Amino acid sequence: MVCMSTDQNFSRPGAVDLAGLTAAAANNTGQPTGAGARGSYVLPVTEADFEQVxxxxVRYPVVLVLTSTQAPGADQVVDDLTDAVNxxxxxLILGVVDVQSDPRIAQALQVQAVPTAIALIAGQMAPLFQGTVDKQRIVDLIAxxxxxxVANGLSGRATPVSTASVPEAAGEQxxxxxxxxxxxxxxxxxxxxVEEFDKVLKNAPRDAQALAGRAQAALLARTSEVDPGVVAxxxxxxxxIELGFAAAxxxxxxxxxxxxxxRLLGLVRVTRDVERDKVRxxxxxxxxxxxxxxxEVKRARRLLSAALF
Structure with missing residues (x-):
């Protein structure tokens, strides 16, 4: 899980237990408050498009807020998240999930109560908060x-969902x-x-954004069907070496x-010549x-230098 300072105690006041909600709201067809026209970087997320969102x-963070019209204070949380994200x-973008319409998303994310906010950064998940929190706390968490x-090399910019309400700033395409x-x-x-990033790197082999993008895409490609038992x-x-690569x-x-x-530093220390170069x-x-x-990169770089020299 991505490491950051979050409210990870999910027994927060203002959270509504999903077990107390109906599985679906057949007569509720409205959008959650905060989604739609008010938020140029806010979009509703359903089971059909969850994976795409x-x-x-891998380009910029995706914040998901799982909510329900039956959860007191949830609309205000979505409004405050909308303002902070915009x-x-x-x-980054904000995806609003109605757990009554799409309960399987909540089940997949193991969310037990709403509202709950989660951040996805380079495919990794970090819980932000559950229940109702004040607006300043939300602003701080989004920051x-x-x-x-940025520290993880993600510098992409999202395209506004609605360009009519907030024009895209010049130079940010x-x-x-x-x-x-x-x-x-x-x-x-x-x-x-990966192949597309390689094409860019042929013309600019030291481009930092291209190198980071390729590395992230390659990691996602390698782990798309990874066996969790590989660590053991x-x-x-x-x-x-191959098991060590997969586990890492x-x-x-x-x-x-x-x-x-x-794990890879350990392999560097016990390998030589071509194999050591491969691990490095x-x-x-x-x-x-x-x-x-x-x-962690700074620490590992120091240890790598010591192991090599």
């Missing part, structure tokens, strides 16, 4: 999400060089995204960054997914 988190001018995204890669990421075709297998065979990938996407880096290159690639400013 979540895939955008103030960031496309640095933290944006800061964490997405870099056209990454259009094809972005399209592939949004479609969940991570291998094609790698622990049982600590010198097996799994640990990284599930938020255990230090363990992922330490994979470790450096994983650094790219986090960004040079990440404290």
């Amino acid at each position: 979540a895939a955008q988190s 103030a960031q001018e496309g640095r 933290q999400v944006v800061q964490l995204a 997405a870099d056209p060089r990454f259009a094809a890669a972005d399209e592939a990421l949004e479609a969940g075709d991570f291998q094609r995204a 297998k790698a622990d049982a065979a600590p010198t097996d 990938d799994f640990e990284l996407v599930t938020g255990d960054v230090a363990r992922a880096f330490d 290159e994979r470790l450096v690639e994983l650094f790219e997914t986090r960004g040079a400013a990440d404290p």
Whole structure:
């Protein structure tokens, strides 16, 4: 899970237990408050488009708020999230999930009460809060999400859902060089995204955004069908490079960054020549997914230098 300061105690006042709600509201067809015209970077999310929306988190953060018309104070929470997200001018988007219309999203995310807010950053999930919180706390949390995204190398900008209400700022359009890669990421075709980033890198081999994008896409491609049991297998065979690679990938996407880096550092120390170069290159690639400013990257870089020299 992405590490950040959040309200992770999900026994908050103002939260409504989902068990107390009906499974669906057949006669409720209205949009949740805060979605729609008021929010140029806010969109309703359903089970049909959930994966597509979540895939955008490799470009910029996606905040999800799971809500219900039956939850007191939920509309105000959505309104406050809408204001905070729109103030960031496309640095992230807000998806509003009506748990009565789409209860399976709540089940998949293991959400027990509403309103609940969750951030997705580079495919990793971090809980933000559950229940009703004050507006300033929401503003602070959204700012933290944006800061964490930048630290992880995510610098994309979302396209407004409604350009009529808030004109797109000049100079903030997405870099056209990454259009094809972005399209592939949004479609969940991570291998094609890797190939598109490679095309950009042929002309600009040291482009930081392209390197980070390629590393993130490659990580998502490798872990799209990963076996969670690979960690135990790698622990049982600590010198097996391929198992170590797969386990480190799994640990990284599930938020255990230090363990992922330490696993590959351990392989660096017990390998030589071509094999050591192979492990070093994979470790450096994983650094790219986090960004040079990440404290764990800085720590691991120091340990890598010591292991090599």
